[in-house]
Amino acid sequence: MAAVKLEILKKDTRTKARLGRLHTPHGMIETPVFMPVGTQATVKSVSPEELKALGANMILSNTYHLFLRPGHELIKRAGGLHKFMNWDGAILTDSGGFQVFSLGDLRKITEEGVEFRSHLDGSKQFLSPEKATEIQIALGSDIVMAFDECTPYPANREYTKKSAERTFRWLKRCKNTLPTTEKQALFGIVQGGMYEDLRKQSAQEITELDLPGYALGGLSVGEPKEMMYEVLDYTVPLLPEAKPRYLMGVGSPDDLIEGVMRGIDMFDCVLPTRIARNGTAMTRFGKVVVRNATYADDFTPIDPTCSCYTCQNYSRAYIRHLIKADEIFGHRLMTIHNLHFLTHLMKEVRQAIAEDQLPEYRKQFFADYGYKK
Amino acid sequence: MAAVKLEILKKDTRTKARLGRLHTPHGMIETPVFMPVGTQATVKSVSPEELKALGANMILSNTYHLFLRPGHELIKRAGGLHKFMNWDGAILTDSGGFQVFSLGDLRKITEEGVEFRSHLDGSKQFLSPEKATEIQIALGSDIVMAFDECTPYPANREYTKKSAERTFRWLKRCKNTLPTTEKQALFGIVQGGMYEDLRKQSAQEITELDLPGYALGGLSVGEPKEMMYEVLDYTVPLLPEAKPRYLMGVGSPDDLIEGVMRGIDMFDCVLPTRIARNGTAMTRFGKVVVRNATYADDFTPIDPTCSCYTCQNYSRAYIRHLIKADEIFGHRLMTIHNLHFLTHLMKEVRQAIAEDQLPEYRKQFFADYGYKK
Ligand SMILES: [Zn+2]
Ligand SMILES: [Zn+2]
Numbered sequence: 150m151a152a153v154k155l156e157i158l159k160k161d162t163r164t165k166a167r168l169g170r171l172h173t174p175h176g177m178i179e180t181p182v183f184m185p186v187g188t189q190a191t192v193k194s195v196s197p198e199e200l201k202a203l204g205a206n207m208i209l210s211n212t213y214h215l216f217l218r219p220g221h222e223l224i225k226r227a228g229g230l231h232k233f234m235n236w237d238g239a240i241l242t243d244s245g246g247f248q249v250f251s252l253g254d255l256r257k258i259t260e261e262g263v264e265f266r267s268h269l270d271g272s273k274q275f276l277s278p279e280k281a282t283e284i285q286i287a288l289g290s291d292i293v294m295a296f297d298e299c300t301p302y303p304a305n306r307e308y309t310k311k312s313a314e315r316t317f318r319w320l321k322r323c324k325n326t327l328p329t330t331e332k333q334a335l336f337g338i339v340q341g342g343m344y345e346d347l348r349k350q351s352a353q354e355i356t357e358l359d360l361p362g363y364a365l366g367g368l369s370v371g372e373p374k375e376m377m378y379e380v381l382d383y384t385v386p387l388l389p390e391a392k393p394r395y396l397m398g399v400g401s402p403d404d405l406i407e408g409v410m411r412g413i414d415m416f417d418c419v420l421p422t423r424i425a426r427n428g429t430a431m432t433r434f435g436k437v438v439v440r441n442a443t444y445a446d447d448f449t450p451i452d453p454t455c456s457c458y459t460c461q462n463y464s465r466a467y468i469r470h471l472i473k474a475d476e477i478f479g480h481r482l483m484t485i486h487n488l489h490f491l492t493h494l495m496k497e498v499r500q501a502i503a504e505d506q507l508p509e510y511r512k513q514f515f516a517d518y519g520y521k522k
Numbered sequence: 523m524a525a526v527k528l529e530i531l532k533k534d535t536r537t538k539a540r541l542g543r544l545h546t547p548h549g550m551i552e553t554p555v556f557m558p559v560g561t562q563a564t565v566k567s568v569s570p571e572e573l574k575a576l577g578a579n580m581i582l583s584n585t586y587h588l589f590l591r592p593g594h595e596l597i598k599r600a601g602g603l604h605k606f607m608n609w610d611g612a613i614l615t616d617s618g619g620f621q622v623f624s625l626g627d628l629r630k631i632t633e634e635g636v637e638f639r640s641h642l643d644g645s646k647q648f649l650s651p652e653k654a655t656e657i658q659i660a661l662g663s664d665i666v667m668a669f670d671e672c673t674p675y676p677a678n679r680e681y682t683k684k685s686a687e688r689t690f691r692w693l694k695r696c697k698n699t700l701p702t703t704e705k706q707a708l709f710g711i712v713q714g715g716m717y718e719d720l721r722k723q724s725a726q727e728i729t730e731l732d733l734p735g736y737a738l739g740g741l742s743v744g745e746p747k748e749m750m751y752e753v754l755d756y757t758v759p760l761l762p763e764a765k766p767r768y769l770m771g772v773g774s775p776d777d778l779i780e781g782v783m784r785g786i787d788m789f790d791c792v793l794p795t796r797i798a799r800n801g802t803a804m805t806r807f808g809k810v811v812v813r814n815a816t817y818a819d820d821f822t823p824i825d826p827t828c829s830c831y832t833c834q835n836y837s838r839a840y841i842r843h844l845i846k847a848d849e850i851f852g853h854r855l856m857t858i859h860n861l862h863f864l865t866h867l868m869k870e871v872r873q874a875i876a877e878d879q880l881p882e883y884r885k886q887f888f889a890d891y892g893y894k895k
Contacts, residue, residue: 190843194850219818219843227821227839235835445592448600462608466600470563470592477567477850 151361153292153334155180155393155414161502165385165412168502171393173239173291174332175231176206179499180393181409183400183491184209184241184417189218190234193422194481195488197236203457203485204492207239209417212284212294213248217267217274221287229289241336241417242290243397244281244323247299247366260315262296278322282335286326290333292362295323297338299397300367309342313351316340320355334361336395342367343376345383352387363388364395365413369404377404381411388412402431402494403520406511409498421487426480428472431490435519437465439483444469457489458482524734526665526707528553528766528787534875538758538785541875544766546612546664547705548604549579552872553766554782556773556864557582557614557790562591563607566795567854568861570609576830576858577865580612582790585657585667586621590640590647594660602662614709614790615663616770617654617696620672620739633688635669651695655708659699663706665735668696670711672770673740682715686724689713693728707734709768715740716749718756725760736761737768738786742777750777754784761785775804775867776893779884782871794860799853801845804863808892810838812856817842830862831855 152174159168171178185192185200188211192200200208210230215221227233230240249256249263256265262277281296297316300309320337327335337355341347355363365384368377381396388394393414399405400418408416421431428440432452437444439451450460451468459468459482471479494514501510515521525547532541544551558565558573561584565573573581583603588594600606603613622629622636629638635650654669670689673682693710700708710728714720728736738757741750754769761767766787772778773791781789794804801813805825810817812824823833824841832841832855844852867887874883888894 189847189849190840191849191851194854196851196854218847219839223819223839226819227837233837233840235840446596446599464600464606466592466596467563467606467608474562474591476562476564477853478564478569480850481567481569481854 151330151334152332153361153393155362155391157391159502161507162505164410164507166409166502166507167412167414168499169393169414171207171239171414173207175237175239175291178207178239180414181405181495181498182207182415183405183495184415185488186211186417186419186422187234187236188419189214190224190230192484192488193426194477194484197234197238199458199485200236200488201238203489204496205238205488207241208236209241209243210288210290211245211248212242212281212288213245213276215288216245216276216284217269221284225287225289231289239292240288240290241292241395242285242288242294244285244294244296245276246281246297247398249276250298260318278319279326282323282326286333293323293327293333293335294364295320295335295337297340297366299370300340300342302343302367302370302372304342306344306347309340309344310347313340313342313347317351317354320358324358324360330361336360336362336364338364338366338397339384339388340367343372343380348380348384349387352384356387356389360392362393362395364397366397368396369399374404374407378407378411381408381413385412400491402491402518403515405491405494406498406514409502410507410511421491422484425483425487428469428479428483430483431487433514433517439465439469440472441469451486452490455486455489456493457486459486459489524703524707525705526734526766528735528764530764532875534880535878537783537880539782539875539880540785540787541872542766542787544580544612544787546580548610548612548664551580551612553787554778554868554871555580555788556778556868557788558861559584559790559792559795560607560609561792562587563597563603565857565861566799567850567857570607570611572831572858573609573861574611576862577869578611578861580614581609582614582616583661583663584618584621585615585654585661586618586649588661589618589649589657590642594657598660598662604662612665613661613663614665614768614788615658615661615667617658617667617669618649619654619670620771622649623671631671633691651692652699655696655699659706666696666700666706666708667737668693668708668710670713670739672743673713673715675716675740675743675745677715679717679720682713682717683720686713686715686720690724690727693731697731697733703734709733709735709737711737711739711770712757712761713740716745716753721753721757722760725757729760729762733765735766735768737770739770741769742772747777747780751780751784754781754786758785773864775864775891776888778864778867779871779887782875783880783884794864795857798856798860801842801852801856803856804860806887806890812838812842813845814842824859825863828859828862829866830859832859832862
């Protein structure tokens, strides 16, 4: 019995969207789902109780960061990441691959793995498929991501092919490192850049390993949106229907909806928490840059239609004051709103699937938000 | 009918401590009370609900900071400070005097008031007794503090005398500026430095104005603790029994207890929130510098005997990780614990008064905390 299993409740007839339930060792998650990012064992500024209250039951945390600080062995001694951070919901951890490959001159890639220097203290470190998996085993995350290279954009065909092939060899080593599949589920990652044949080859190879779930990596890395949608169009159908599909690093409202319509079940993104810090809110009617002077005397909520804690209790003027005064509570109020906005968006998306209204929902949402088409 | 009225429930027989209830337009406050500081219309990192949960029903906010940003007129348009910051408990505002006098070369004092340059943008500003009172009227705080000079330590007798006399003249102007005493209560401030005759003169003069409450200023400004206690010993008895007494800027556990035993009802201090940021916790058994390496692998709470949200759910190791990683949530958890510690301390002090055990409580607390005597 796999640790993580997708129960599909309904398939949309007009799109590739699916409505489902992801069963994990830490609860059932309704899909499609957006996962907030808790990089350093905390979703910046908010508490586990607040996450639950705003509708988040599954978060992502980062292997690279936790490996360097406080260290996975310490978290293991604490009883695992869930206990360490007081989060009883589900956790997906990335593999650290994305971060170490982003280090540029600070890393050296071999078939064995990646040697790199810590961004914290410059110390020499090493991550390999085995090591990245062992770290995630120590963390005790419900979903363990394979150690891969997120191919940059643009990348030439030859590099992309070699990279995707190595990612596949590494995936087999990750699989061999995870001793049991009953407590933690390993997800493989489709790479292949923007090349259709390479994506297809990658998808075909990794699905042969019969993993409990599959992710699409190397997207939302700077390519035009249309190009990402095209990759989804030809790649997602190659993944087994019964398994969860996770589009990594995607979290703008339009991409969430477009992804769902192309058959994606899971998403994560730092966007809502990152822009919160700068005083930018996502609302049904587009972005609201609360920091702007135009809101100085605006005593209405960020979004009058929003049911989040922030919008129920605080005004744009107050939040603007907090952000300008560099007050932590402003960051917190903005984060709560933005995360609520995305979890609420996904809730509406699930309802639209249930009611056979997804294309209509998309049309209305895009019009309200101000997206062009 | 005064806006703020103290109901004395019990007077301790062996000390000058009083157990009471401070009735304010925003609820009843049990005294002696410690007020957390919310400088910029927020108690750094925590929500109003969290403040209530940890036992705080009255906070202090700063006129100087709110005057400069976002401006008292804006807060007035928002419906007052309570509404602006979503706090339905009581609020005491200081007068801004302490901050402008601390500006050193950036300010010029005349009989009329103090001209100074904003620390935010260097703009020229002016505060006078009338202006400071008008600002606090706009903020709508329950207790309005008089515009005074907090005489520095050390200061010679002549300067201290002139300063205290000006403070008294200014107090009369503050009183004339507050049109009604039914919604907001003006507290006068005893000054006079460390000079017994000047303190007595100041206390005598200001109490003749029959104000709803009195504060002791110019203490905890660098003088030895024994000297502060001595000033309390000869000053507090000169204040009318029926009125609340507020010792400004005091918040270390020993000073709170010593202050209560000398007849003080109200305290405020930035200490618990300030040291929280650096990872220092106050506990029954003394300070715990959670940031220290010794706690890296310590999976026990900050204080195993503490009933706060932080200690009920998080370990020293986790909080240390958050503080070292500069994570906002660490600051928040530490602030909750430290504020809970002080509100809980005051609750125990009130209980000790009720049970005629205050000297015994003090003795036990000092022994546990590690104070010398
Ligand atoms: Zn909201
Ligand atoms: Zn505690």
